[in-house]
Amino acid sequence: MKERVGIVGIGVTGFNSVSPSLSFKELTYTAAVKAYGEAGLHPKQIDSFITASEDFMEGYSIFDEYVPDQMGAVMRPVHTVTADFLQALGVGCMMINTGRFTTIAVEAHSKASNVKTLDEVQAFALDPVYLRPLKENAKFVAGLEMKCFLEMTGNTEEQCARVVVKNKKNSQKNPNAAYGAELSVDDVLNSEPISTPLKRLDVSERADGAIMVVLASEAEARALCKNPIWIDGIAWFSGNGNLWSRNIAEADYARLAMRKACSMAGISDPRKELHFAEICDEYSYKELQHLEALGLARKGEAGYLTESGVTSLDGDFPVNPSGGSLGVGHTFEASGGMKLYEAVLQLRNQAGARQVKDAKRCLVQSWRGVPTATGAVAILSNE
Amino acid sequence: MSFKDSIHLNTKLGYFEGEIPVNYQYTLGVAGNIFFKTLMEKDEFIASECSECGTKTIYPLIYCEECFAPIEKYVPIGLVGELYSYTHCYYDYQGIRHEKPHVLGLVRFKGVQGGIVHRIEVKPEELKIGMKVGAKLKPKNERNGGIDDIIHFEKV
Numbered sequence: 109m110k111e112r113v114g115i116v117g118i119g120v121t122g123f124n125s126v127s128p129s130l131s132f133k134e135l136t137y138t139a140a141v142k143a144y145g146e147a148g149l150h151p152k153q154i155d156s157f158i159t160a161s162e163d164f165m166e167g168y169s170i171f172d173e174y175v176p177d178q179m180g181a182v183m184r185p186v187h188t189v190t191a192d193f194l195q196a197l198g199v200g201c202m203m204i205n206t207g208r209f210t211t212i213a214v215e216a217h218s219k220a221s222n223v224k225t226l227d228e229v230q231a232f233a234l235d236p237v238y239l240r241p242l243k244e245n246a247k248f249v250a251g252l253e254m255k256c257f258l259e260m261t262g263n264t265e266e267q268c269a270r271v272v273v274k275n276k277k278n279s280q281k282n283p284n285a286a287y288g289a290e291l292s293v294d295d296v297l298n299s300e301p302i303s304t305p306l307k308r309l310d311v312s313e314r315a316d317g318a319i320m321v322v323l324a325s326e327a328e329a330r331a332l333c334k335n336p337i338w339i340d341g342i343a344w345f346s347g348n349g350n351l352w353s354r355n356i357a358e359a360d361y362a363r364l365a366m367r368k369a370c371s372m373a374g375i376s377d378p379r380k381e382l383h384f385a386e387i388c389d390e391y392s393y394k395e396l397q398h399l400e401a402l403g404l405a406r407k408g409e410a411g412y413l414t415e416s417g418v419t420s421l422d423g424d425f426p427v428n429p430s431g432g433s434l435g436v437g438h439t440f441e442a443s444g445g446m447k448l449y450e451a452v453l454q455l456r457n458q459a460g461a462r463q464v465k466d467a468k469r470c471l472v473q474s475w476r477g478v479p480t481a482t483g484a485v486a487i488l489s490n491e
Numbered sequence: 492m493s494f495k496d497s498i499h500l501n502t503k504l505g506y507f508e509g510e511i512p513v514n515y516q517y518t519l520g521v522a523g524n525i526f527f528k529t530l531m532e533k534d535e536f537i538a539s540e541c542s543e544c545g546t547k548t549i550y551p552l553i554y555c556e557e558c559f560a561p562i563e564k565y566v567p568i569g570l571v572g573e574l575y576s577y578t579h580c581y582y583d584y585q586g587i588r589h590e591k592p593h594v595l596g597l598v599r600f601k602g603v604q605g606g607i608v609h610r611i612e613v614k615p616e617e618l619k620i621g622m623k624v625g626a627k628l629k630p631k632n633e634r635n636g637g638i639d640d641i642i643h644f645e646k647v
Binding site: 125126128129167169221222225226227228231236237238239240241242243244245246247248251252253254255256259300301302303304305306348350351352353356 | 504506548549576580585586597607608637
């Protein structure tokens with residue numbers, strides 16, 4: 109990167125399956141107060157504000173008009189990125205790298221429990237001419253992908269089930285997680301089929317919560333904060349938006365974003381130079397597919413790495429120590445933020461019972477969920 | 492850092508119901524019109540063919556996804572392809588469970604980029620990635636220029 113960007117404050121609210129006592133604005137306000145408190149800044153001292161959100165998930169048209177007040181950003185420059193939090197974070201880094209901004213606040217939240225017709229909102233993201241008339245649940249896209257990925261790589265349904273067991277177990281050590289559980293591989297394999305080979309427990313459940321991060325230029329970060337967490341590289345890519353034209357077996361977007369982010373961060377051997385990863389596991393197979401696309405496992409090897417404990421909390425390369433979306437909950441466009449929060453805690457040595465030993469450098473990766481082929485990668489460090 | 496609501500129903504505290512009825516008319520465009528018109532009248536799938544790089548694409552486009560050149564050539568590719576992936580889908584778009592799961596598949600065509608996602612009607616014991624499947628179309632007088640002019644794909 110032209111110049112590293114520092115994280116000088118971070119706050120979350122949540123995560124929980126529901127949040128009836130707080131409105132979405134109150135979730136954000138609660139996270140913002142924590143983040144600004146850590147940064148030692150009043151919002152009036154922050155140069156610009158970015159939110160990541162999607163109108164249909166919020167239930168508003170032009171939702172970005174409803175974001176300034178809860179961030180302390182009325183009469184300030186604010187804009188919305190309709191994408192995952194990590195993409196908004198990348199925009200924040202670019203703004204700082206222009207030299208015109210010193211501090212930027214980036215926000216995302218999920219109030220998924222407000223959405224009464226979530227299946228229909230997801231189906232509305234399918235192509236209206238070529239896919240939507242089939243009137244099927246949007247999760248069929250995950251079923252098609254999973255079938256193809258397993259068939260082409262030799263990874264198995266049982267290995268996918270092991271991802272669920274591992275992540276839900278990790279999340280039992282995470283006080284912010286909503287879906288921790290002690291499950292067996294058979295529990296997952298015997299759960300209800302959703303869109304084969306995808307089963308109920310392979311699917312992460314929705315969660316509510318908010319995240320706010322304060323970014324600063326390298327010089328400002330050093331002035332504001334004793335131990336900033338550094339963003340060494342960040343990138344995002346889109347594959348083919350047309351499901352029928354896409355490489356459904358592999359996550360091209362993750363492979364390309366990883367290559368770019370590693371090049372920015374000066375990383376040539378990610379498995380050796382990184383110490384853990386928080387990656388998208390919205391569906392169990394996505395963790396395996398992403399591990400291979402990110403070059404953290406060879407083709408067909410991700411399931412074995414899971415099975416043999418390499419990706420466990422006490423393994424050589426822990427993956428999703430937070431519990432991931434399977435354990436913490438799926439927070440839609442805030443997903444990358446939920447994972448970034450875990451990465452920051454780990455790199456600050458503040459992750460408590462799930463602390464990864466000697467964690468100095470890591471990777472955070474997001475995907476925008478079905479039916480998309482878009483994802484982002486960020487490389488973070490504490491030195 | 493966490494909050495854990497002790498109330499687990501949104502409706503136990505203050506809330507307000509809202510809905511957004513939304514209706515659209517999605518234009519098919521040049522390539523979409525050619526595709527559906529040919530399917531209606533000639534019982535054929537049409538792919539676009541790039542004159543610069545030769546890539547054929549279904550569904551057809553007026554530009555090439557590979558080299559971004561404009562496309563004016565459209566070629567018939569028949570109705571038979573190969574099953575690239577499939578899934579038994581248990582729920583509909585509203586989250587209502589089907590009485591019996593529907594099989595959906597991605598069908599790809601030899602030498603053509605892209606494919607068609609549609610219902611697959613094959614005996615369970617014969618269902619296999621890589622099998623040859625062909626489109627069964629509605630009778631001509633019942634077609635209306637949409638993807639439902641295809642009833643399903645079946646073994647050939």
